[in-house]
Amino acid sequence: MIERLLPFLSLIVLFVALAVASPHFLTQTNLSSVVRQTAVINIMSLGMTVIIIAGGIDLSVGAILAMSGVLGTMAMEHGLSVPAGIVIGVLTGLLWGAANGMLTTRLRIAPFIVTLGTLGIIRGLTLIITNGLPVHRVPQAFSFLGEGNLLGVPFVLWVLVVCALWTHVVLEHTRLGRYAFAIGSNPDAAVYAGVPVGFDTTAIYALGGMLTGLAGMIEASRLMTGQPSAGNGYELQAIAAVVIGGGSLHGGEGSVVGTLIGAFIMGLLSNGSDLLGISPYLQQAIIGAVIILAVTVDELRKRKSRVGA
């Protein structure tokens, strides 16, 4: 049981350690900025959690995030309202996710390859659409999504909480979620049981893409621009968050709570390093080491429980 709680405990330890080490850590400004910084990765990771549980992977999320941000802000530039622009960004993500899902299930190509391909396609298209230039002219009201406060708390925190609850309910209490576990756990068994594997897999990628689209709009709102180069390398951070939180790349394992903890651990590590003046170069190395450490601990726990069974 202790081992199960280990990721959560390390998050607490990290939090307390940072509170002690830096007087600036426990300030409202700093904590808000941690939340705002991690919200984007967090929301992306929620979708990635479902995809990884179903035995898949999506390397194109960083590119999807950029295209969603760009198309959403362009819509606002052309006179659409802020909510309409956000909806366009989210839909962009959903459609690309569905495309990823259909390509893997119809062509029967490994999702790693499919999404490596779409990563290039989406990023390239985004650069073509924008000519490589950021989209600047966005309405002032758009900044509320990423920078605003509601009831004294960053608005993105509310968004994150809603998304996390929703993903958790889908995963644990709906057929789609339970089928995600079944598909990732043993795809043949799922087929033989009459699970609509092709459709559900597509739906799972679409769900992931949708959350990524939303994350793209938050990122765009924080920068107040639609950046065609946004989200570079975010796919690896999202995967890392899922894996630190106990997800298995072999499928069948993972949870929303675990992923949130994973994303916050990475967020705190990078915030803490900033506060303590640790070089950003070293930060990357630290986060890399933490990923390996977390997975090792989790693997040991699983091995132990297997022997005990």
Added chain:
Amino acid sequence: MLLELSGIQKRFGGVTALRDGNLAVDAGEVHLLLGENGAGKSTLMKIVAGIEQRDAGRMTWRGVEAAFGSPAEAAAAGIAMVHQESLLAPHLSVAENIFLGREERLPFGWVRRRRMIESAARLIAEHHFPLRADWRVDRLSPAGKQLVEICRAIQHGSSLLIFDEPTSSLSGAETDEVFRIVRTLRARGMGVIYITHRLEELRAVGDRVTILRDGATVHTGPLAEITTDAIIRHMVGREMVAGYRRQALPPGRELLRVEGLSRTGALRGIGFCLRAGEIVGLAGLIGAGRTETCRAIFGVDPIDGGRLFVDGRQTRIRSPREAVAAGIALVTEDRQKTGLALPLPIAYNITIANLPEISRFGLLNAIAQIRVTAEYMTRLRIRAASGRQPAGRLSGGNQQKVVIAKWLFRRARVFLFDEPTRGIDVGAKVEVFELMDELARSGAALLMVSSEMQELLQVADRILVMRQGCISGELPGDTTQEAIMRLAAMEREVAP
């Protein structure tokens, strides 16, 4: 009749799997389906279960012509299959596996997990299965997993249940449990089709029997009217030595001695010796520590105590690499997973453990590799088009021979065989026995783990019996199954 198949044909590319499959199963009967590997049993059952579609022939289900396009369609019609390789989702609970694909249709795709566990628990209790609805499936034994598949079938109201070699991975007690369940299902009026390789267990459970050979039904009739010898004749199409018995040799030098081998939680004070020319059987129930003994000797699992003497010299073995260097070979239970590189050529598989011998200055000599491969393929009578053929395309018996060839070429002298005949058909079994005999005659020492006591009695010079991680006794090669059982299960009460 519940199910009737006549003149079923099925081709895969250029290979004919079924020429003339005929089978009729009634409600309330246990129908045995027998045949060698490749005879077409599995294909026939896959057609019934909607996994494959027939090319020609008639299938009627409850008197109506039927064709199932998918497993789900067959399941909806009331046909369920308990697969040899468990088709369950290991990360989900027993209850979720029972209901997988059959959840209640609620708004928003909602799933009531607690309700699901309660219904599963009721079902399990009703049948007195040793299961719990909230257990995760990856914690269950192979027998437990089969129970879950049986629960699925019952829950879905199936009227025909197909068992594909249900007992191949079960111990004696578990096998009895499966038989008990099969009989209960029959009593409730279900039709049961039961595929098996184990001839000795037929009589415990079957009513009628259908035998397939080379894709065609060659015999069908009541089990009571056919002798086991006749069954074997139909299966292999030639007189086969069911009474194979190896002639023991005078044992030579001691090649392996094990003293006080222990591993916490698995083995306690294992001691025995193997001499050149000897085949020693290792019997016991599942979980008695037979595989663990092989793994410990071979350096796969670390040991907590004990000494090993190879060829009279004390040797420390901490890894399979050191075991191989000492001349020990392990022929694992699961060839496909740990014995062979299935997609790679036979030549690769035979030479991989001893590449230095066919290399010069660190470069592989392809001509030497071909020569060595051809030599071993002839010597072991490996039936394949050429050494370039992928090992995965061979039959179970020929795959086993490739594994043995690999160790022969590595000049191994102590062979640990873990269930060497698992999944191998009757004809090829004798060939594997003869091969083991030849190994012994050429001066090797063999340890043979087998769950089929009949096999041990046919092949072994003496038999060690394990129980709960200890060796509980040693018996001569001409002992009886009862004597082995007594040592293997000494403390347990024999179930009625």
